[in-house]
Amino acid sequence: MLNISGIHEGYVLDHIKAGQSMEIYHHLHLEDFSGTVAMIMNVESSKMGRKDIIKLECDLDAIDLDILGYIDHSITVNVIHKDKIVDKKILKLPKKIKNVIKCRNPRCITSIEQGLDQVFVLCDEDLKLYRCQYCEEKYSPKGK
Amino acid sequence: MRHLMSPMDFTVEELETLMDLANDIEKNPDRYSKVCEGKTLATCFYEPSTRTRLSFEAAMINLGGQVLGFASADSSSAAKGESVSDTIRVISCYANICAMRHPKEGAPLVASKKSLIPVINAGDGGHEHPTQTLTDLLTIRSLNGKIGNMTIGLCGDLKFGRTVHSLINALVRYEGIKFVLISPKELRVPDYIREDVLEKNNIPYKELERLEDAMPSLDILYMTRVQQERFFNEEEYLRMKGFYILDEDKMKLAKSDMLVLHPLPRVNEISVEVDDDPRAAYFKQAQYGVYIRMALILTLLELV
Numbered sequence: 001m002l003n004i005s006g007i008h009e010g011y012v013l014d015h016i017k018a019g020q021s022m023e024i025y026h027h028l029h030l031e032d033f034s035g036t037v038a039m040i041m042n043v044e045s046s047k048m049g050r051k052d053i054i055k056l057e058c059d060l061d062a063i064d065l066d067i068l069g070y071i072d073h074s075i076t077v078n079v080i081h082k083d084k085i086v087d088k089k090i091l092k093l094p095k096k097i098k099n100v101i102k103c104r105n106p107r108c109i110t111s112i113e114q115g116l117d118q119v120f121v122l123c124d125e126d127l128k129l130y131r132c133q134y135c136e137e138k139y140s141p142k143g144k
Numbered sequence: 145m146r147h148l149m150s151p152m153d154f155t156v157e158e159l160e161t162l163m164d165l166a167n168d169i170e171k172n173p174d175r176y177s178k179v180c181e182g183k184t185l186a187t188c189f190y191e192p193s194t195r196t197r198l199s200f201e202a203a204m205i206n207l208g209g210q211v212l213g214f215a216s217a218d219s220s221s222a223a224k225g226e227s228v229s230d231t232i233r234v235i236s237c238y239a240n241i242c243a244m245r246h247p248k249e250g251a252p253l254v255a256s257k258k259s260l261i262p263v264i265n266a267g268d269g270g271h272e273h274p275t276q277t278l279t280d281l282l283t284i285r286s287l288n289g290k291i292g293n294m295t296i297g298l299c300g301d302l303k304f305g306r307t308v309h310s311l312i313n314a315l316v317r318y319e320g321i322k323f324v325l326i327s328p329k330e331l332r333v334p335d336y337i338r339e340d341v342l343e344k345n346n347i348p349y350k351e352l353e354r355l356e357d358a359m360p361s362l363d364i365l366y367m368t369r370v371q372q373e374r375f376f377n378e379e380e381y382l383r384m385k386g387f388y389i390l391d392e393d394k395m396k397l398a399k400s401d402m403l404v405l406h407p408l409p410r411v412n413e414i415s416v417e418v419d420d421d422p423r424a425a426y427f428k429q430a431q432y433g434v435y436i437r438m439a440l441i442l443t444l445l446e447l448v
Binding site: 105107108109110111112113114115116132133134135136137138 | 227228229246247248249250251253254268269270271336
C-alpha cells in the first residue's frame with residue numbers, strides 16, 4: 001500500500017476519473033506551480049472503482065480552480081487548513097475558458113492568427129454551452 | 145475608445161441617437177462636410193467588397209476626411225503572412241479610424257483588442273456585418289417613421305445570409321415585431337435563430353415556402369440573394385437561385401405602403417420592373433448606408 005502524507009494547507013482534489021489527473025495538471029498549469037504537488041493515480045475507490053487524486057500544498061489563494069468546473073464538476077475539492085478539511089468547494093462553470101479547448105470552425109480567425117489565445121465564453125449555464133469569443137461558434141466536445 | 149463589432153454593441157437608445165444623427169446628416173449635409181477634416185479612415189479589406197468599401201469611403205469623404213487602405217488581401221501584407229494584430233498596430237499609426245472586412249470570423253475583434261484607433265467590423269466571414277444591419281434599421285425607421293409594430297418578411301437564403309441573422313437579432317429588441325420567414329426548406333433559418341432568438345424572446349413568426357402567401361400581410365419585405373459561393377453543386381444553386389423572383393404580379397398582392405428592401409447586389413430575385421415601384425426602397429437603402437456610416441464614424445471618433 002502506497003501512502004502519501006496529508007497536507008497542512010491547500011487543496012485535495014478527489015474523485016477525479018482515473019487517468020484524467022494529467023489533463024488537470026496541464027489545465028491548472030501545475031508545471032509552473034511553486035507549491036508541492038502529489039498526483040496519486042489509479043487508486044481503488046468504492047464509489048468509482050478507480051480514481052485519481054491530486055494534492056496541492058499551497059496558500060488557499062495561490063491557485064484558481066475554476067476550470068475544474070468545466071473539466072468535471074463532480075470532482076470533490078477539499079479545502080485544507082491547518083491539517084483539517086474545513087470546506088468543500090462547489091465547482092461552478094467558469095465564465096471564460098482560456099486555452100483549454102480549441103475552436104473547430106475553419107473560418108474562425110483562431111485558425112490562422114499566430115499567438116492568439118483560444119477563448120470561450122459561457123453562454124448558457126444550464127446547457128453548459130460555450131461559444132468561441134471570436135466567431136461565436138458553439139463548442140461541441142468531440143463526437144457530439 | 146469604442147469599436148463596432150456587432151449591431152448588438154449598441155443599446156436601442158444608442159441606436160436611436162445614432163439614427164437621429166444620420167437623419168440630421170441627411171437633412172443638413174453641408175453642416176457635416178468638414179467635421180472630419182484632418183482625419184483619416186483606413187479601409188482594410190482582406191476580401192473584395194466594392195459596395196461596402198465605397199460606402200465607407202464616400203461617408204468619410206462627405207465628412208471632409210481622407211481615406212487610405214487596401215481592397216484585397218493580395219495587395220496587403222497579409223500576403224506576406226502578417227497577422228491581423230500586427231497590421232492594425234501599423235494602421236493605427238497611419239489613420240484615425242479603421243473599417244475592416246476579413247474572410248475569417250472574429251478578425252475585426254482581434255484587431256480591436258490591439259488597436260489604438262476605433263475599429264469597425266465591415267463584415268467578417270459568415271459572422272457579422274453590423275453596418276448593413278444599421279443601414280437596414282435606418283432605412284426602415286426613415287421610410288416607415290418607426291421601428292416596431294410591424295410584420296417583416298425575410299425571403300430567400302435565410303440559412304447562410306448573415307444580414308438576415310443580424311437583422312433578426314437587432315429587431316427582436318423592438319416592440320410588436322412579427323416575422324414571416326420565406327424560404328425553400330433547404331435554406332430555412334438555422335435552429336439557433338429559431339430557438340435561441342425567436343422562441344426565447346416570444347417573437348411571433350411563421351415559416352412559408354410561397355412568397356405569394358406572405359405578401360398581403362407584410363409591412364416590410366426583405367429580399368436576399370442566394371449566394372453561389374455557399375453551394376458545392378451548380379445544379380442546386382441554379383434551382384435555389386430561381387426559387388423566388390419578386391415581380392410586378394407579386395407586388396400587386398402587397399400592401400400599398402409595403403417597403404421592399406435588399407442588401408444588394410441582386411442577381412435575379414427582384415425583377416428590374418419593380419425598380420420603378422414607389423415601394424422599392426433598395427436603392428434608397430444604399431444611400432442610407434452612407435448616412436449611417438457617416439454617423440458611425442462621427443460617433444466613434446467622438447466628434448459629436
